[in-house]
Each structure stands twice: as C-alpha cells, then as structure tokens.
Amino acid sequence: KMKGFSLLAEPQEFWVDNSTSVSVPMLSGMGTFQHWSDVQDNFSVTQVPFTESACLLLIQPHYASDLDKVEGLTFQQNSLNWMKKLSPR
Known part of the structure; x- marks a missing residue:
C-alpha cells in the first residue's frame, strides 16, 4: 500500500x-511531488514515489495534440536527465 x-x-x-x-x-x-515542465516540447514530468527505491514517472503532454510528439520523446531522451530537473511542487 x-x-x-x-x-x-x-x-x-x-x-x-x-x-x-x-x-x-x-x-x-x-502531497508534494517532484515535478518538471518542459516549455519547449510542451510536456510535464511528475515523480510519484512507491517505495524508497521505486517510483512512477508520469509524463503528460500540455496539449492533447502533442501526444504523439511526447510519446516519441520518451524513447529518444534519457528519463534520468528528466529526473535530475525535477523539483518539489
């Protein structure tokens, strides 16, 4: 749980x-979650912790029309770089 x-x-x-x-x-x-918004590519990343060593990254386009673009970015870019940019929100 x-x-x-x-x-x-x-x-x-x-x-x-x-x-x-x-x-x-x-x-x-x-609560307060780690969050980052990419204004250039129009998407946001939110980290939801499960345990001390596991989390879920929610990647959400700012606009529904950008869904295909954002899906492509998830495979082109390293998610660890996104995690380094997260800050409490």
Missing part, C-alpha cells in the same frame, strides 16, 4: 487516445 494514497470508490474514465476511453480503478493522493 502506498502511503498517502487511497483507492477511489468507483472506476474512473481514462482516455487512451483522443477518441477512446476505458473505465479503470484509480488512486487519489495529495
């Missing part, structure tokens, strides 16, 4: 792409 997070009572809508959504269980959590 992740400290500070709880499972939402009902499944929520998750958008797979601009026209497809699925209903999935989701967590809710509050």
Whole structure:
C-alpha cells in the first residue's frame, strides 16, 4: 500500500487516445511531488514515489495534440536527465 494514497470508490474514465476511453480503478493522493515542465516540447514530468527505491514517472503532454510528439520523446531522451530537473511542487 502506498502511503498517502487511497483507492477511489468507483472506476474512473481514462482516455487512451483522443477518441477512446476505458473505465479503470484509480488512486487519489495529495502531497508534494517532484515535478518538471518542459516549455519547449510542451510536456510535464511528475515523480510519484512507491517505495524508497521505486517510483512512477508520469509524463503528460500540455496539449492533447502533442501526444504523439511526447510519446516519441520518451524513447529518444534519457528519463534520468528528466529526473535530475525535477523539483518539489
């Protein structure tokens, strides 16, 4: 169980792409997370800790139209470089 997070009572809508959504269980959590926003390539990275040695990196385009571009960047760039740029938010 992740400290500070709880499972939402009902499944929520998750958008797979601009026209497809699925209903999935989701967590809710509050706190200060490590975050970085790339204004040049229009995406943000948020680090969600699971344990002291494991985390989840959430990579989110600022605009839905940039999804393909951001997906490409995740394979072209080293995510460790992104993690070095994170700061509390």
